[in-house]
Amino acid sequence: NASHALNSLFLFDGSHSFVAAYTQSYRAKLAQGNEAALETEALCAFVQQFTGIEYNKLLEILLPLKDLEARVNAAADLITQIHKNINREALS
Numbered sequence: 001n002a003s004h005a006l007n008s009l010f011l012f013d014g015s016h017s018f019v020a021a022y023t024q025s026y027r028a029k030l031a032q033g034n035e036a037a038l039e040t041e042a043l044c045a046f047v048q049q050f051t052g053i054e055y056n057k058l059l060e061i062l063l064p065l066k067d068l069e070a071r072v073n074a075a076a077d078l079i080t081q082i083h084k085n086i087n088r089e090a091l092s
Contacts, residue, residue, distance in 0.1 A: 021055040039068050043075045050079045 025041055044058040061078070062071045076092045
């Protein structure tokens with residue numbers, strides 16, 4: 001008839017790369033003006049739906065590119081390398 005008390009405390013530590021990616025993206029927004037960073041952020045989120053590529057890695061690839069067209073092309077390449085059946089032009 002003894003009541004059992006559960007005395008457990010779970011602490012979850014967040015992903016360091018996730019925090020770093022966000023910090024990096026906001027730093028980039030301040031440094032380069034909003035547009036490039038916002039485009040990159042949107043494309044990162046899109047590419048992540050189709051690939052297992054980390055947000056950090058995507059930022060490194062896409063952010064330095066010269067314009068939206070270059071970023072879209074790179075994003076389409078990353079996705080079609082994995083999903084060969086997707087029409088690259090239609091995806092772009």
